[in-house]
Amino acid sequence: MSLKQQIDTDIKNAMRAKNKEELQALRSIKSMILLVESEKGAEENLSEDAEMKLLMKAAKQRKESAETYKENGRDELANAELLELEVIERYLPKQMSEEEVKGKLQEIIDKVGASGPQDMGKVMGAATKELAGKADGKMISQLVKQMLKS
The missing domain is CATH 1.10.1510.10 (Uncharacterised protein YqeY/AIM41, N-terminal domain)
Known part of the structure; x- marks a missing residue:
């Protein structure tokens, strides 16, 4: 349906x-x-x-x-x-928790070989495709920035 x-x-x-x-x-x-x-x-x-x-x-x-x-x-x-x-x-898929998103983002970072903030575009491109509808874009962006800085 x-x-x-x-x-x-x-x-x-x-x-x-x-x-x-x-x-x-x-x-x-x-x-x-x-x-x-x-x-x-x-x-x-x-x-x-x-x-x-x-x-x-x-x-x-x-x-x-x-x-x-x-x-x-x-x-x-x-x-x-x-x-x-x-x-x-009710009609949206269940949203992922922050911890679940971090786990997925770490996989994506490893997959694309990102090493620092200069690779944010690569990571965001892959992350928005993979997590579309499952997590808020703003949260994804903030977490990617955080993860690439450290």
Whole structure:
């Protein structure tokens, strides 16, 4: 079942359960999918990789919005964003812990033969491909910098 079909099914279930917050989050995901599919030159159905990138982007937007709202004392809006984030995260693969990411990054560093900060591009290229959807890009970048300095 594709992401779009899964979202459609979950929208119907949320409507039956009269869960307005979940319904809003699901509709926003579906809207993003439809926008990408309707772009000029886009494929009719998104690949699984494209779906994951779309969900990662949506999750990142929700996190940033929630942080901004909290900084400005708008807790009710921050809570709404966090609820949407919770719904989006259901469709994402389980995120790796920092220790798991460090282990993977060490393997990648050894594989590409990186020896210092000047090799960060090589490591990041391989790491973002291998860890796509499984770990936050910001965390990957920080860990690679840390690991290459030592």
